[in-house]
Amino acid sequence: MVAQLSTFAFHGVEARPVTVQAQMSGGSFHFAIVGLPDKAVSESRERVQAALAAVGLGLPPRRVTVNLAPADLPKEGGHFDLAIALALLMEMGACPRDAAEGFAVIGELGLDGSIAPVAGALPAAIAANARGLGLICPAACGAEAAWAGGEARILAPASLIQLVNHFKGTQTLAPPRPGALAPAPAAPDLAEVKGQEAAKRALEVAAAGGHNLLMVGPPGAGKSMLAARLPGLLPPLTPEETLEVSMIQSLAGRLEGGRLTRARPFRAPHHSASMAAMIGGGARARPGEASLAHHGVLFLDELPEFAAPVLDALRQPLETGDxxxxxxxxxxxxxxxxxxxxAMNPCRCGYGRASGRACGRGANCEAVYQARISGPLLDRIDIALELQPVAAADLAAPAAGETSAAVAARVAAAREAQLERARGLALPAAVNAALPDAALARVAAPDAEGANLLARAAETLGLSARGYHRTLRLARTLADLDGADGVRRRHIAEAVSYRRRDPGEPPGAAQGAAFAAAGGRRVNHGA
Structure with missing residues (x-):
């Protein structure tokens, strides 16, 4: 006879079904695990034997074979321990053979028979529920797994003996309750930022449409201060987005106590981050900062200080979303x-030509420093803004700007308009920044004057096809903030003024070109 039950192997955010089979046959004692296990799975032999001994059981002196099927699917991690131990208990007759029928099993065993928490309980519970199965998981993961839905059957034992007693009927495990919904962390208020009205406007536009933003300015201009206030402008995650984000956090082991949150992720890795840290990877291909920022914000301070290959690796996710x-x-x-x-300084010395300060590194300092950002990456940035130092008069004046709550209300209204439009036209994207090119003619077609201006600006700025389409998406967001049904000339003019052509171009060059393309009419970046 062969005892078998179900578990999962994680492949990205997907939990793929795995069948655990245990067989004991004649011969001298030998314990083998087959089915393409990694080192952590192979070491399950020692943990399982110790855990069984801790509950007063030992493996008989026979040949023990555990098969993890399908054999060509790599098995990684210690979460197979509990499934292997339970299959062996069933094969030994210490547990009913139908004990785990209708359940999938994950969990790592301690040497004392305790069941340690594992990453991926939420994706496993969702996958089990989709297959009509319940889930047996560690007690520490029960609150997380319970978020899979009201139909999901969850057993969350703290130890192997608790699980055996539950199956024998001498103890009953109560189903766990979902963890509390964690409140969003308090974000600093936009009203605390003095001056920089143009940057505040750009931040509002970026939040409203999910647009990529680059702020260039000298130290102390408020770049990091503005970025830290962006989370306070963003609407909460939808239930579907919350589930997607939580599944990634579960695989990364970041759902403490099963506490989900509707706050959008805000990730700010240090500029020393490696390729694996930013994109994901490692021996077990864990999610990186780009994935941990899914449906949220990835903030890169001191942009040119990141390794060039790391920055260029972001180009594909910025286009495809994965x-x-x-x-x-x-x-x-x-x-x-x-x-x-x-955010970045204009040059290595930090101030650049526009500050009026002398640069000790030579005339080409600014161009060389900014050229560390590749043209293709800059082409994927919708809003490039030059910040000037805050005037002393602004610093001395009391803060009198709009609060984050007031700006967030306009952002929420603009995003709601985008969501309704996406539903009405059956579009896959809920924000303008992710609109497919094929939908732009229906959603963001400008009026005649706007189309004229965009054509002239595209020639003057040398916009690529990507830049042209991103300008249209940005203009659509500006129209949404205005509450306008269509894209007008003023929206095109402001959108064009945010474009940046080449790495190392002088501050304000794109704005000056947009000014010329607009026929000498100044583009207003104010409220």
Missing amino acids: VLIARANAHVRYPARFQLVA
Whole structure:
């Protein structure tokens, strides 16, 4: 006879079904685990034997074979321990053979028979529910797994003996309750930012449409201060988005106590981050910062200080909304639909020509420093803004700007308009920044004057096809903030003024070109 039950192997955010089979046959004692296990799975032999001994059981002196099927699917991690131990208990007769019928099993065993928490309980519970199965998981993961839905059957034992007693009927495990919904962390208020009215406007536009934003300015101009206030302008995650984000956080082991949140992720990695840290990877292909920022913001401060290959690796996720990690034996995909917000100084000395300060590194300091950002990456940035130092008069004056709550209300109204339009036209994107090119003619077609201005600006600025389409998406967001049904000339003019052509171009060059393309009419970046 062969005892078998179900578990899962994680492939990106996907939980793939795995069948655990245990068989004991004649011969001298030998314990083998087959089915393409990694080192952590192979070491389950020692943990399982110790855990069984802790509950007063030992493996008989026979040949023990555990098969993890399908054999060509890589098995990684310690979450197979509990399934292997339970299959062996069933084969030994210490547990009813139908004990785990209708359940999938995940969990790592301690040497004392305790069941340690594992990553991925939420994706496993969702996958089990979709297959009509319940889930047996560690007690520490029960609150997380319970978020899979009211139909999901969850057993969350703290130890192997608790689970055995439950199946024998001598103890009853109560189903866990979902963890509390964590409140959004308090974000600093936009009203605290003095001056920089143009930057505040750009931040509102970026939040309203999910557009990528680059702020260039000298130290102390308020770049990081503005970026830190962006989370306070963003609407909460929808239930569907919350589930997607939580599944990634579960796989990364970041759902403490099963506490989900509707606050959008805000990730700010240090500029020393490696390729694996940013994109994902490692021996077990964990999600990186790009995926942890899914449906949220990825803030890169001191942008040119990041390694050039790391920055260029973001180009594909910015277009496709996911990350594909290639391995010799598998390809792992993680979602990564994030909003890029970046900040940088104009040159190595920090101030650049516009500050009026002398640069000790030579006339080409600014061009060389900014050229560390590749043209293709800059082409994916919708809003490029030059910040000037805050005047002393602004610093001395009391803060009198709009609060984050007031700006967030306009952002929420603009996003609601985008969501209704996407539903009405059956569009896959809920924000303008992610609108497919084919939908722009229906959604963002400008009026005659606007189309004229955009054609002239495209020639003057040398916009690529991507830049042209991104300008239309940005103009659609500006129209949504205005509450306008269609895209007008003023929306095109402001959208064009935010474009940046080349790495190392002088501050204000794009704005000056847009000014000329607009026929000498100044583009207003104010409220």
